[in-house]
Amino acid sequence: MILTLARKELRSLFATPSTWWMLALLQIILAWFWLARVDDYLQVQAQLAQMESAPGATIAIAAPLVNVLAVMLMMLIPLFAMRLIAEERRNQTWLLLAAAPISPAHIVLGKFIGLLAMLSLIIAASGLMMLTLLLGTPADLGLIASNLLGVWLLAASYAALGLYFSAITRQPVVAAFSALAVSFGLWMLELGSGALRALSPNLHFQNLNVGLVSSVDLCYFALFIALFLLLAIRHLRREQEGR
């Protein structure tokens, strides 16, 4: 049942031209950034060769690329996630799901997985871009893997957040803006100081970005995703019961 909903969500994401447009623009920006980084690296290569423990090509080129991808996803995911539930309410199609013998948990998980499948494609595409390093130099595959894992978990967190805001409103734009504001707020937390930094997904992403896979960060992401999915399920359930 969850897979039925996920497949339908994935199909309808790819049926809208705006999805393709956003994906194309994202690829262009990433490719541009990628080539610029490669160019920079080639220019300083002579100096790097004389340093003792010079940064490798992977950390100098691939890691910054994933960092940019993370910021782009923070802004893009609310736009994809806003439609998930809010638009169904507005188009009156919500009643089809509400009258079907499925629970809010099915709906939330199905839509989450559908969106995450699409985001995984974006991340896989940037992974392929990083693997082109292998054409010219031995690359640090472990670092690439931890980067991909990190950005995937970050994307899943933003998707859960966006899905929650889509569940609590009828207006897709309100959902997108709320999700964007909260993810931006969490990002600012990371730039600040103090204990609150630990709440920011970006802080935990930074560890994975430099190749440090620790169970604390993995648990943090799992909790973050579960929290917002459960909140969304709870909201829909209470709405069905008439508050």
Add this chain to the structure above:
Amino acid sequence: MASPVTLSAQHLTRFHGRQCVVNDVSFTLRRGEVLGLLGHNGAGKSTTLQMLAGTLSPSSGAAEICDFNLAQRPDLAKSCLGYLPEHPPLYRDMRVDDYLCFAARLHRVAPDRLADQLQLAKQRCGLLDCGHQLVGTLSKGYQQRVGIAQAIIHQPPVVILDEPTVGLDPAQMHEIRDLIRALGDAGSVILSTHLLHEVEQVCDRAVILRQGKLIFDGSIDDLRQHRDIESSFLQLTADRAQEGAAK
């Protein structure tokens, strides 16, 4: 010998804010019956049907579908139900076949029976030629048919249709009424309308709502006792208005 009850509404009441939209409505539907829910605009027809379909929970009262309480066992009750809301819940960017298959899967139709039931639902609703068209490009009448097909594709014992013939031309209306009649013979159908002659043509029984209250529940023959059905409808609602004024 009376056939089994497939749907029962028990003292359904619903408030929107402080306004009482549906007030203590009770009735039952038996297998093989077509029940017409009749009333003027704003009489609470759609709200009542939403409560029966489980998309809106009643402020008080209960609904049972095939003996499953909608509030306690929503999954079982809803799987016995096909529902066409007031605005058909259509995904405009899907093809008709894909949309109907999605609706069927949502209602747990087994994969091996999917193709047969899709074919049957399209045949019954006259959609055989437009399986590959996008739902959004169909005319209003055909969209309404897709909405009905969505409600019957899993062959539920109870079908709830909220104003099924709105926006159809007379020929289509005739076809849809024949279809409703056929559905009623196999299972049971409840439909809302404000067209009296429609009730007269397809329904076995009628329930009349006025300002959220049930003011008539009986067979079409009861309703016909009066000179004709139109005047009895007007008379029933007018009687109640006078009663209200006298109080």
